Amino acid sequence: MSTTNSGFAPGTLVRARGREWVVLPDSEPDFLVLRPLGGGDDDTAAVFPALEEVVEATFTPPTVDDLGDTASADLLRTALRIGFRSSAGPFRSLGRLAVEPRAYQYVPLMVALRQETVRLLIADDVGIGKTIEAGLIASELLAQGDASRVAVLCSPALAEQWQRELRDKFGIDAELVLPSTAARLQRGLMMNESLFQKHPFVVISTDFIKAHNRRSEFLNHCPDLVIVDEAHSAVADGASGGAKARTQRYDLLRDIARDPSRHLVLVTATPHSGKDEGFRNLLGLLDPALATVNLDDVKGREHLARHFVQRRRADIRRFLDEDTAFPSDRETKExxxxxxxxxxxxFDRVLDYAREQITDATTGQPVLRQRVRWWSALALLRTLASSPRAAAATLRTRAASAEASTIEEADALGRAAVLDTADDEALEGIDVTPGADAGDPDEEPTTSKSQRRRLLDLAKAADNLSGPKLDRKLAKLVAEVK
Structure with a gap:
């Protein structure tokens, strides 16, 4: 070990005051700024080499006597990874992601982190990746300790997709809270325990949780981060169709937003339906002042920009020297x-089943149940015409329209599952499974065991048709593409 009083380059290891330090870039020959090994920025110290002994630190080369065990080495490796993850960049969650976000997908995260309590509306165009953008915010807030529990409110048709995205890409293992899973989850609880207490990460059907009794339980144990998918469907826009259902959803979101310390992320591709009232109600969930702010002046738009992110595909085709290929031209052929x-x-077996469902629904069933059966039968036939796998998934899934509490709501959910009402360039929702089980949403699914076995038998038959050998549509598609 040799003593030196000047000329230590930044990054040099030195020994002073009985311990080892790293020389920082702000150092001068006669004034050293040092940070101790294993210490943080709070431990930084200034040393005058003229007054205190500062020597270059050296370490004895390792010998065979220094060999340790595998467990200790693994602990050291883990500690180093955690240390690098926490200090190497502005985001702590990136090291644990199973997805590589595009540059433009970081923008909502950066906007969110500028707020003490995140209140953000992500209104990017369809296909840009709003699910990943919302997942990035959730993952980062969890990593930083600003959130400990997460709830995603979405339509039942998208619940499994959200669960899969959170688990596979962000390592967030969320429980599904749907009419078909709620009873099972309740059976696993202790006395006076809420499932929202037991499960820190949940994906919840908005139409299931909006009922008054369930809403009260959820609000009593609401997570500190709530993500709302298809948020535009939860606000009143002055239209009469489905007004009651929209009011229930809006009341739920308004109660969630009432806690000023709760993080709230709203996700929608259509924030403005052409009616200003609905858009203002949506903004008011983020900040009550936004419901009335004047968006025609600069100050009002700056206020909105702190809570609102919206890009079209054309805006991010080239972003920060990164090209994103979106389909610009499509060729169609029959x-x-x-x-x-x-x-x-x-097909004949499924048609027989659909006819029976419609016939049974018209004999003594309430009008709402009739409408649910009708839409679920149409959705099943549509997916069967699509592909065997789509049909199999639908036969194993609860009908989206079964979540409805009004005829208008059943029609809205049914149209979304059956009709081609989406944007022509829509990439989201292609793999949505509308479901064939049309049981009562307020109770255990009422489909009889024999009928449930029948659905599963049809699903197995559909599974056996996968592949170009029996799926002539797939074989034709392969031939056309080649």
């Missing part, structure tokens, strides 16, 4: 094909 004998047989 090509006829014949069903295989096995596929035709399954």
């Amino acid at each position: 090509a006829p094909y014949e069903l295989s004998a096995e596929y035709a047989a399954l």
Whole structure:
């Protein structure tokens, strides 16, 4: 070890005051700024080499006697990874992600982190990746300790997709809270325990939780971060159709937003339906002042910009020297094909089932249940015409329209699952499973065991049709593409 009083370059290891230090860039030959090994910025000290002994630190080369065990080495490796993850960049969660976000997808996260309590509306165009953007915010708030529990409110048709995205890309293992899972989750609780206490991460059907009794339980144990998908469907816009359902959803979101310390992220591709009232109600959930702020002047727009992110595809095709390829031109072509004998047989079986559902629904069933059965039958036939896998998934899934509490709501959910009402360039929702089980949403699914077995039997038959050998549509598509 040799003593030196000047000329220590930044990054040099030195020994002073009985311990080892790292020389920082602000140092001068006669004034050293040092940070101790294993210490943080709070431990930084200034040393005058003329007054205190500062020597270059050296370490004895390792020998065979220094060999440790695997467990200790693994602990050291883990500690180093945690240390690098916490100090190497502005975001603590990136090291644990299973997805590589594009540059433009960091923008909502950066806007969110500028707020003490996150209140943000993500209104990017369809296909830009709003799910990833919301997941980044959730992952970062959890990593920084600003949030400990997360709830995602979405339509039942998108619940499994949200659960899969959070688990596979962000390592957030969320429980599904749906009419078909609520009873099972309740059975696993202790006395006086809420499922929202037991499960820190949940994906919840908005239409299931909006009922007064369930809403009260949720609000009593509401997580500190709530993400609302398709937020535009939860605010009143002055239209009469589905007004009651929209009011229930809006009351739920308004109660959630009432806690000023709760993080709230709203996600929608259509924040403005053409009616200013609905848009203002949506903004008012983030900040009551936004409901009335004048958006025609600069000050009002600056206020909105702190809580609102909206980009079109054209805005981010090239962002920070990164190109994002979106489909700009599409070629469409119709090509006829014949069903295989096995596929035709399954079609006949499903048609028989659909006819029975419609016939049973018209004999003594309430009008709402009739409408639910009708939409679920149409959704099943649509997915069967799409592909065997889509049909199999639908046969195993609860009908989206079964969540409805009014006829108008059943029609709205049914149209979304059956009709081509989305944007032509929509990439989201392609894999949504509308479901075939039309049980009562307020109770255990009422489909009889024999009927449930019948649905599962049809699903297995659909599984057996996967592949170009029996799925002539797929075979035709492969031939056309090639």
